[in-house]
Amino acid sequence: AQTVTQSQPEMSVQEAETVTLSCTYDTSESDYYLFWYKQPPSRQMILVIRQEAYKQQNATENRFSVNFQKAAKSFSLKISDSQLGDAAMYFCAYRSSWGDKIIFGKGTRLHILP
């Protein structure tokens, strides 16, 4: 069965600095999808970025980028120029190509220090 591991329950970063949240996963599949979701205090789940496993190029969305290492089964999220509004819980998620399940990690709570 697939698993998703986020080894950092909490992290802090100074405003305007860069922070990297780690995520590893375990799967025997070669084709799948990976996501990072943000959950601010409002509890809404917001998609931050997605990565298709067959694409070698790392996904980027403005200040958010990923480091996707398929062989190592690693999918870290880098937030550049951190802002106070980035403070949230971040979840890494895996979805198989069959799409039957979306598996989430336990989350990393990110604090932004002014």
Next chain:
Amino acid sequence: EAQVTQNPRYLITVTGKKLTVTCSQNMNHEYMSWYRQDPGLGLRQIYYSMNVEVTDKGDVPEGYKVSRKEKRNFPLILESPSPNQTSLYFCASSLRPQVVDGNTEAFFGQGTRLTVV
């Protein structure tokens, strides 16, 4: 506006009193699912549905029921709620990866905070 709508947002109930949390999406998504979120455990899948009349158990299905009679609706039913079902519940919908490549992320409702006393 494309959205997933859950109701109610907050619910306090007593042990054993049947309840239903509704979920509706207007994006014509085939895939819908229910999750519960508990501190330190992340989101765990309760049930999912790949299409109308097709449902399957997730990782924590005990004590829950679902139905998918229409494509847009996917209600979560607790026949006899117990205090260990106190949690934050999310409904989500998405396209199936087999149908479209790339945009397979889940769209979430705003969550339902359930307390069972």
